[in-house]
Amino acid sequence: MKVVLHDLEPSRFESLYPKLARDSFIVGEEGPVRNCVGCFGCWCKTPGKCVIPDGYGDFGKRLGACGEYLILSRVVYGGFSPFVKNVLDRNIGYILPFFELRKGEMHHKPRYPDRFRLRVFGYGEEVSPEEQAVFRRLAEANGLNLNAQSVTVRLGRSPEELAFEREGEL
């Protein structure tokens, strides 16, 4: 099972990645998404789930059971696009609030025993080398924080150029 978080129009995603759209748990922008408000309710009030009931803050369990977590995002200021980042912000319940040391730094303990492989795909026409470097570092940092088994990053000018499904990478 794969989980895919993306920021494409749903129909464009389905035509570009038909196999993924059929076989995976897809998180795309189907309706309005609310901001994380930093209340920590997903850790202290409803552990593992965001308290905002808009359907974008409760897929920790899916992440806990998936082998691969794919993120496809436009690169914005060396990071993810607002929608993708919004969903990431709303799903920190995937990890526990408690801290531990990993690779010499403080991070959150995992909630689920299994670890996914994180694969990050960034696209954009005007992504500077500086932004590309920041994006790669961000994906690595996310992998460490989310306790991923491994992290891979690919960048391209468009989702079509990335076309990772057609290249038989899945």
Place this chain on the structure above:
Amino acid sequence: MTALIHGSPKAAGGNSEKILQLLEKRLTGPCVRVDTVRTGPETWEALADCEAAVVIFPLYVDSLPSHLLRFFMEWEMDRREQQRRALSLYAVAQCGFYEGEQNRIALEQVSCFCRKAGISWQGGVGLGGAGGFAEMPEALLKPLTGVISSLAEAVNRKEELPSLQFASVGLPRWLYLAAGNQSWIRGAKRFGLKKRELYQKP
């Protein structure tokens, strides 16, 4: 005029606001506060009147919070469309992890934003152990208030920070980590949950 941009989605009382207040006290010139959640034409007009700005924000998943990304995108568009005047931007990123260095990527993102928006990036500071602002005595916060003072001096002198600066609370990491873990258990109690219930796998 210097804009103090509150980059947290929390309405009031958060660590970013506390840092904003500490900074405001140390600035000698006039300041205007700018909100990043509720924005409108007056937001962009207020920013257009400033020659400098400081954005203070929490670290969310190793980077900028999503609402701040949207704010930056709108601000960039306004600056392009209205051909706004030169502006200098500083940043303060703060996180609950002990290491201030964990804010580096978010500060680099602000630098990327500045390049796109035609803003002069003046550098930033990354504060670790910012959970301490809620509970710790002033003495333990000194390393953090020290870099806030350095930042204020740079803003007052209209100077660029020599490099990104990072700081943490005046506690050993093991002790901060243990105190942090206890704080989650207290947090759960407020909602009638026991420690073991925080480990639920919904």
